[in-house]
Amino acid sequence: AQTVTQSQPEMSVQEAETVTLSCTYDTSESDYYLFWYKQPPSRQMILVIRQEAYKQQNATENRFSVNFQKAAKSFSLKISDSQLGDAAMYFCASDNAGNMLTFGGGTRLMVKP
């Protein structure tokens, strides 16, 4: 069984600064995907970024990038130049067979103006 752990229930960042959200996972599979989803107050789940486990290069999407450490089973999300609209719950998730996503408990990100 897969498990995903987010050890930071809440994080706070000053507008325009950089913040890193932590995520660790456990899987016995060799082929899997990792995701970060954003859930604003509307509750819509929005895909932020994804990483394929067999790719060593860290994924990047504009201001969002990941630090994927496969041996350590760590998958952190870095948000650069934080904006007020980044305030939301962030969920880390893994998928090893296309059958289901396993989510962490979430990190609430607050952005201070």
Add this chain to the structure above:
Amino acid sequence: NAGVMQNPRHLVRRRGQEARLRCSPMKGHSHVYWYRQLPEEGLKFMVYLQKENIIDESGMPKERFSAEFPKEGPSILRIQQVVRGDSAAYFCASSPPARTFEQFFGPGTRLTVL
């Protein structure tokens, strides 16, 4: 291309009633997943369906819950004899036939059991 649609967005039921939640996947998507999110928690997988088949229901409670994805029409998550503990947000996601490992989520249905 419309996204994943769920209805109703909000559903209120009294204890003992039945709840029916509907999900229409994105056009061209043949895989549907249901997840439940309890307050202040992450999403938990419930069931994975393809047209007319349940592929994985390892996250479904053994009693009162059922799901279907008929050949025509939306996927239905059915909860019989609801209890207060069923109050949650229920999300549907869909993915295309090819294995892209990416699921597209609907806006969710918030179920409140009085």
